[in-house]
Amino acid sequence: MTTRRLPLPAPWTYGFLFALAMWIATTAYAGIGSAGATLSSAIVFGAFSVVVGTGQMFVIASGPGNIDLSIPSVLTLSAYVSMTAMGGRDDLVLVGLLAALAVGAAAGALNFLAITLLRLPPIIATLAWSFIFQSFAFNFGGEATLKPPSLLSQFAVWRVAGIQVMPLAVILVTVAAAVALRRSVWGRQLLAVGQSEPAAAFAGIPVKRVRLTAYVLCSTMAGLAAFLLAGFTGGAALNMGDAYLLESIAVVVLGGTSIAGGQANAVGIWGAALFFNLMATMLNTFGIEVGVRLVLTGVLIILVVAVVPRGRTG
Amino acid sequence: MNKVLEPARPPSQAHCAAHPLVGMRGVGKSYGPVRALEAVDFDLASNEIVGLVGHNGAGKSTLMNILAGVVQRTDGDFMLEGTPVARWSAAEAHRHGIRCVFQELSLCANLSPAENTRIVHRGLRGLGWKKRAGALITAALDRIFPGHGIDPHLVVSNLSIAERQMVEIARAYTSTNEPIRCVILDEPTSALGHTATEQLLAHIRRAASDGIASILITHRLNEILAVCNRAVVMVDGGIVAVRSTKGLSRSELVELTGHVEAPRDRQKKDRSTPGRPIVDHRTELAQDKVVLAAPGEIVGFAGLDGHGQRERLRDIYKTMKGGQTxxxxxxxxRGTEGVFGLWSIADNLTIRSLKTLRRGGLISDEASRTLASTWAKKLQVKAPSIDTPILSLSGGNQQKVLFARALASDAAVVFLDDPMRGVDVGTKQEVYRLIRSEAEKGRCFVWYTTELEELTNCDRIYVFREGRAVVELADEAIETGRILEASFGGGNG
Incomplete structure (x- = not known):
């Protein structure tokens, strides 16, 4: 979009660069034999972060203050509803997928209604809804884990010629998101709204409809992540979404999307997601004890964010 | 229109004791190459009331800001009771007894009137300052607006606009250990009701007899004629006339303010009667005219700044946005409502037309670039390429991109929200030409402007006063004198 004169690499590439560094460090410590396994597991786990992160990116890009904190609970609820709908039957897998997406879409609409009708700040509205969604999920399954149909479990680890299919599908999602931002009317309007709401309104953009779509897409992505994650981890569990609250935001920001809105990068999310997963693997491989590991995680994140050149802030 | 040029002269001898309170000789102000105030002479005696009249941008505020120490003069001499003043600041001005009542209310809304009073009186300190501040402001309110009923300890945001204005005025007349010599009142009555206005005018007269001079800036000329000793008329950054109000009539005063460029010969349009209006907007307000505009018409919104033109324009836009037309x-x-700062010229220009640029569901890069370069060329946007970031352009060129965004779209009606402010003359002429040629092709323009001469581009105008479209003028009737007369409200302003 804008011309860059700096010789530095673009901000969104830093995630990939740091991910590469982590991978090399891990391989150097554990030996070349583990390199392939390390990477492929990072790609699989990273894929889930990418799905929720892509949704969060749309919301964050829609303007300063916009954020979705309900992602973990929407994810959990979608998984429960989806598993219940399928009841472990292979022939209902498609129904289960649709159920997960529908729960997500409805949750996104509810989030936005609370924001626009009650004029709540997004951070409060989505946090409040997250408690409600979480308690629905609790009523659905209680503490029990609901098992997925075996077909879904098989898909989650399905390999064709040694390449896992699930992450490939997520890459397609990333490509679609990148094209939407660059070439779809909605994507351009989203970035315009994110830059300046009054200017967007005077440029004839239906500001509310554009934002509604962003929130609905975000929660729908959480529903999709729920479906895939339940298949991969063997079912829906109450704490399955917990890790994605902060990670969904972290991968977006580190991926080159402006927290101030109006600028988004879909591909960069992959770099950031790989970085987070490879960093965890690296610290695990080094055999560092938990407390120190958490400290190092925090320090590394701060270092990385400090190094990444920032375009516009605030 | 008669052009009356008369040198400023000192106040009549009756008012002038030894030295006038304020004496300015050749005081001017430049912002870089822009001359905001020509060298003017201005005098004020210590018991005098002077009315300051002129259109928006005539230099009234600049002159008053220099007097109040808010703005530093770039040339001329300034004397206070015959003593030359070198250093001058808002604090100095306050110390010497010069007070201001601003048009935009300057009270802190989250504080009470008593606390707001404390802000200007450092002397109110120690235990019980709040009580003393409350008593001080209440006494001033009682003196000026008897029966006001304002609680000095209630937070200002709970007060009505009129009540806030009263507090603001009363605060200027409070005094602790600093004197009050002169109060500048900038449009003090626009927010006040009839009774409060009468009370204020009576108070200004009383204050003058107690030796407190006043400078009254108002568009309500009757107030000037009623209360002032002299009227000072400003046009285009200079003082064009100083008149005693004795025997001065309202229409004479209006005529004095109307010194603007003679309207260009309006191009005679061979328009058959305009077609069916595509803009038809009415409000609930009494005496508010229906705004109509037909294809091919240029309709102007005139009047003094802030009399409801912009609100009406936005209202019409919001009503029509997403509709049939x-x-x-x-x-x-531009900064907050126009440009998208992260984007290039092309992105900014095409955002309004994205739907027509789709090929097979996605926006075509080629079609976008063609549209952007065509219109950037048509408006002569000066930039290396259409990929140049919009913020690296000058203000005038940014404005051209915004014009291009509207003109490149499918819009049948284009709303112009005083877009030529701060744009150089050359650009203006180009844009006027373009607007006229687009209108000839059948586009309809609704144009709010604060610049009188722009209205000569219009086929028909609505003159706004106090939130309403009160007068409609067409073709030859669009003429400075009539617009001003209508802006000031005929005989009953």
Whole structure:
């Protein structure tokens, strides 16, 4: 979009660069034999972060203050509803997928209604809804884990010629998101709204409809992540979404999307997601004890964010 | 229109004791190459009331800001009771007894009137300052607006606009250990009701007899004639006339303010009667005219700044947005309502037309670039390429991009929100030409402007006063004198 004169690499590439560094460090410590396994597991786990992160990116890009904190609970609820709908039957897998997406879409609409009708700040509205969604999920399954149909479990680890299919599908999602931002009317309007709401309104953009779509897409992505994650981890569990609250935001920001809105990068999310997963693997491989590991995680994140050149802030 | 030029002269001998309170000789102000105030002479005696009249941008505020120490003069001499003043600041001015009542209310809304009073009186300190501040402001309110009923300890945001204005005025007349010599009142009555206005005018007269001079800036000329000793008329950054109000009539005063460029010969349009209006907007307000505009018409919104033109324009735009007739809006406040700062010229230009640029569901890069370069060329946007970031352009060129955004769209009606403020003359002429040629092709323009001469581009105008479209003028009747007369409200302003 804008011309860059700096010789530095673009901000969104830093995630990939740091991910590469982590991978090399891990391989150097554990030996070349583990390199392939390390990477492929990072790609699989990273894929889930990418799905929720892509949704969060749309919301964050829609303007300063916009954020979705309900992602973990929407994810959990979608998984429960989806598993219940399928009841472990292979022939209902498609129904289960649709159920997960529908729960997500409805949750996104509810989030936005609370924001626009009650004029709540997004951070409060989505946090409040997250408690409600979480308690629905609790009523659905209680503490029990609901098992997925075996077909879904098989898909989650399905390999064709040694390449896992699930992450490939997520890459397609990333490509679609990148094209939407660059070439779809909605994507351009989203970035315009994110830059300046009054200017967007005077440029004839239906500001509310554009934002509604962003929130609905975000929660729908959480529903999709729920479906895939339940298949991969063997079912829906109450704490399955917990890790994605902060990670969904972290991968977006580190991926080159402006927290101030109006600028988004879909591909960069992959770099950031790989970085987070490879960093965890690296610290695990080094055999560092938990407390120190958490400290190092925090320090590394701060270092990385400090190094990444920032375009516009605030 | 008669052009009356008369040198400023000192106040009549009756008022002038030894030295006038304020004496300015050749005081001017430049902002770089822009001359905001020509060298003017201005005098004020210590018991005098002077009315300051002139159109927006005539230099009234600049002159008053220099007097109040808010703005530093770039040339001329300034004397206070015959003593030359070198250093001058808002604090100095306050110390010497010069007070201001601003048009935009300057009270802190989250504080009470008593606390707001404390802000200007450092002397109110120690235990019980709040009580003393409350008593001080209440006493001033009682003196000026008997029966006001304002609680000095209630937070200002709970007060009505009129009550806030009363507090603001009363605060200027409170005094602790600093004197009050002169109070500048900038449009003090626009927010006040009839009774409060009468009370204020009576108070200004009383204050003058107690030796407190006043400078009254108002568009309500009757107030000037009623209360002032002299009227000072400003046009285009200079003082064009100083008149005693004795025997001065309202229409003479209006005529004095109307010194603007003679309207260009309006191009005779061979328009058959305009077609069916595509803009038809009415409000609930009594005496508010229906705003009509037909294809091919240029309709102007005139009047003094802030009399409801912009609100009406936005109201019409919002009503029509997303409806049957495609509309576009050119914002005057480029920074916050116009440009998308992260984007290039091309992105900014095409955002209004994205739907027509789709090929097979996705926006075509080629079609976008063609549209952007065509219109950037048509408006002569000066930039290396259409990929140049919009913020690296000058203000005038940014404005051209915003015009291009509207004109490149399918809009049948284009709303112009005073877009030519701060744009150089050359650009203006180019844009006027373009607007006229687009209108000839059948586009409809609704144009709010604060610049009188722009209205000569219009086929028909509505003159606004106090939130209403009160007068409609067409073709030859669009003439400075009539616009001003209507702006000031005929005989009953």
């Amino acid at each position: 495609p509309v576009a809006y050119v914002a005057g406040d």
